Every structure is written in C-alpha cells, then in structure tokens.
Amino acid sequence: MKRWLPHPVLSILLFITWLLLSADLSLAHIVLAAILAWAIPYVCRSFLAGLPPIKNPLAALRLLFVVTYDIVVANVVVARLILGSTKKLRPLFVEMPIALTQPMSISLLASIITMTPGTVSAELTDDNHVLIIHALDCADPSALIADIQNRYEKPLMEIFGC
Structure with a gap:
C-alpha cells in the first residue's frame, strides 16, 4: 500500500x-x-521521503492559526510603516539561535518568518544553529527573537518532537 x-x-x-x-x-x-x-x-x-512525522497534529493546527493571524496583523503594521515616514524605520539584522535540529523543521521556521511581512530569513549559518533574520522595523532585537521562538519555534518542536 x-x-x-x-x-x-x-x-x-x-x-x-x-x-x-x-x-x-x-x-x-x-x-x-x-x-x-x-x-x-x-x-x-x-x-x-525525509519528512519527519507529525507528533502533535493539534499543535500543527494551532500553529496554522497563529501564523495566519500574525500574517494578517503584520500586513497592517507594515502598510502603516510604509505609508508613514520611512525615516522612523529601524531596519536590523538579528542573529537568532535555534534549537530545532531537523532540516524540515528549520526550513518551516525560516519560511514562516519570511511569510510574515516585515521579517525575512536571510541566512542559516553553516552549523545550522543560528538563523539570520532581517527585520524592517525592530526596536528590541531580544524581544523579536523571544517572540519568534515562543510563537513559531516552540510549536514546531512540539509538532515534530524535536
């Protein structure tokens, strides 16, 4: 079968x-x-063939709703930023340490970050332990990292059992 x-x-x-x-x-x-x-x-x-099995489908569904909500909210925020004074923007590259180990889960994290307006996954270090993210407007890099880790990385770890 x-x-x-x-x-x-x-x-x-x-x-x-x-x-x-x-x-x-x-x-x-x-x-x-x-x-x-x-x-x-x-x-x-x-x-x-190399896809990791989903250990927690309910967590995957919750993550889907969180990501969808974040995309909608970020679209409004980015629209306000772009339509306003661009001199107030604080673009920044942030190095975020990641605890994910499976290539697919790392790829999903990078994709979620990129799909959310205002942030882009720019690079993954050679050792796969740091994701470099570009933020359109970031006042507090540590808050951005904590937010991404709590909203996306922890659910991915729960979903794939990493």
Whole structure:
C-alpha cells in the first residue's frame, strides 16, 4: 500500500483541496481530484521521503492559526510603516539561535518568518544553529527573537518532537 500510495494524508488533503477550489462535484472533477491526489504524492515521493512525522497534529493546527493571524496583523503594521515616514524605520539584522535540529523543521521556521511581512530569513549559518533574520522595523532585537521562538519555534518542536 505504501508503495502505491506513499502519503495517504497528503492525498486526502489534495483531493479535498481540489474539490474545494473547483467548487464542482461533477464526476469529472472527482475523477481528476482522485488522479491528482494519487499522482502528486507518487511523483514527489522521493522529495517527501525525509519528512519527519507529525507528533502533535493539534499543535500543527494551532500553529496554522497563529501564523495566519500574525500574517494578517503584520500586513497592517507594515502598510502603516510604509505609508508613514520611512525615516522612523529601524531596519536590523538579528542573529537568532535555534534549537530545532531537523532540516524540515528549520526550513518551516525560516519560511514562516519570511511569510510574515516585515521579517525575512536571510541566512542559516553553516552549523545550522543560528538563523539570520532581517527585520524592517525592530526596536528590541531580544524581544523579536523571544517572540519568534515562543510563537513559531516552540510549536514546531512540539509538532515534530524535536
């Protein structure tokens, strides 16, 4: 079974997503959703082979809501910053030590930081222990680091059991 359907949860999510996006429950869309739900994970199985298992799905759902909320709020904050006086901006590079060890969880952390307007993951050091982040406006680097660690890194550690 695992050989022909390598990621069943992903297949189910792809099937549901296709039907929601197409907003059509005709037989043609159901068949297309089934084909895509099987083919995408099957073709991408070698890329998905190193994924760590999710230990706490509820924590993943909570993190999804936190990230979505933070993106919405950060969009408003960045819009105000950009529309206001740019002389008040305090751009800054911050070196954040990370406790995550799995490459996928580190990548997810960097992606979450980059998706949140006002911050960008700029670089990961060679030893994978420090993430360099650029902040558009940062008055307190230690508060930014603590916020990222509490809101994103700790939940990722809980999700993947790092």
